[in-house]
Amino acid sequence: MLFDEVFSDPIEERGALELPCFTRATKIALRLGFLGLSLPPSGVFAALRELRLSFVRFHGELTLDDTVMPFLEGLEIYSARVLASLTLRLKHLNWMNLSAVRGLLRLNAVVPRLKFLTVSCCFCSSTWLVAMAGVCIVAEELQVLRWLDWYCPRLIKFSQMPRLYVLSVSPFYPYGRHRQHTKFNPSCDRLLKTFSRIRCLEMLVFIEPHLGGVNPLMEGITRLPDIRFLHLQFSAHGHVYGASVLYMLTMCTGISNLKIGGDRYKDQDVCPPNCSCDRPPNWRDNKDISMRSLREVQMLNFRGKEHELDLLRVLVRVATGIRRIRITCHRSFAAWERLSAVIRSFARPETSVEVSQAPPSLQRQ
Incomplete structure (x- = not known):
């Protein structure tokens, strides 16, 4: 219910909280139900290492610096409203997560010491983009950047990040006609072009439930x-994703490690015959x-x-140097113990095949 209020207008006023200056606290986590929040006018959080704020209503601006939080190492702001301007000058900050910070x-x-940064669903609204003043992030030690949001190099500036080795980008839609697709796909492409070399790329790919008459x-x-390293995580809704995987591989033929994550959730839709997701229809015969x-x-x-096995067959055919195939099955697949023999029937003799089933605690129906 609170998450729905992040994107609803208007939101009722619920009062405000002035955060006391806890001088000995090492961790503060507040979930305020959209109460207003303000920092104390004076004082130092001398021992604070981690600050987590969720469902908070701000007063337009927030500044966190070393004079107030001199040893802060972790910051999370999740599902917040009325935070138009955020300024950070924190020399010990190691990780930061900004998610659904509306407005x-x-x-x-x-x-300068930030190593892990996640930004998601903060700049997605076209209304805000018109008034957006810009983003400037100076984090030369950054190692992992998960930018699951809109991106424009004219408005969003990063410093040089020579140590960056993992990049996660905003969702990509290989099929569709919704206006969201025309906004997210070019944004994803712009961010990818910002980096000439990266060790590991993670991409979230959405295939919509209903694709009748939709072009790729x-x-x-x-x-x-x-x-x-390429990691593709699919939300496929029962659709075929082999064609999408092979299209991506045409642009990164030098990778050494490929990870493909299928749907964690129970299939809610049945892919119809001749569906757009299975185009081009000859992807299973790819020889290029x-x-x-x-x-x-x-x-x-x-x-x-069958389409998952078809993709494996194509990969075995086009990648003669594969030495290891690791399959982790969803618990809904009862025949997982026999799958190893099926894969070995078309894999090369020198390829190690490992098949297991993830424990229920790591899966969702």
Whole structure:
């Protein structure tokens, strides 16, 4: 219910809380139900290492710096409202997560020791984009960047990040006609073009439930950085994703490790015959890709569908150097113990095949 209020207008006033200056607290986590929040006018959080704020209503601006929180290492702001400007000058900050911060127009962060940054659903509204003042992030030690949000190089500036080795980008829609697709896909493409080389690329790919008469949009991604590890996480709603995987591989034929995550959730839809997701129809016969460097393929939430096995067959054919195939099956797939023999029937003799079933605690129906 609170999360629904993040994107609803108007929101009722619920009073405000002035946060006391806890001088000995090392961790503060507040879930305020959209009460207003303000920091004390004076004082120092001398021992604070971690600050988590969720469902908070701010008063337009928030500044956190070393004079107030001199040793802050972790910051999370989740599902917040009325925070138009966020300024950070924190030399010890190690990780930061900004998620669903509605109305954020300006972000200025000088965080020289930051190593892990996640930003999601803060700049997605076209209404805010018109008034957006810009983002500037100085984080030269950054190692992991998960930018699951709108991106424009004219408005969003990053410092040089020579240590960056993991990049996660906003959701990509390989099929569709909704206006969201025309906004997210170019944004995803722009961010990918910002980096010429990255060790590991993570992409979340959405295939919509109903694709009748929908044209492929895969050409919306025109180039990938020079990468070694590619992780594709699909939300496929029962659709075929082999064609989407192979399109991505045409732009990164030098990878050594490929991880594909299928749906964690129970299939809610049945893919109709001749569905757009299975185009081009000859993807199973692909002979144009050569993945000579690919050594390991991992598939998660495997359900034993024929199109999943078809994709594995293609990968074995185009990547003659595969030495390890690891399959983790969804618990709905009862025949997982026999799957190893099926894969070995078309894999090369020198390829190790490992099949297991994830424990229920790691899966969702």
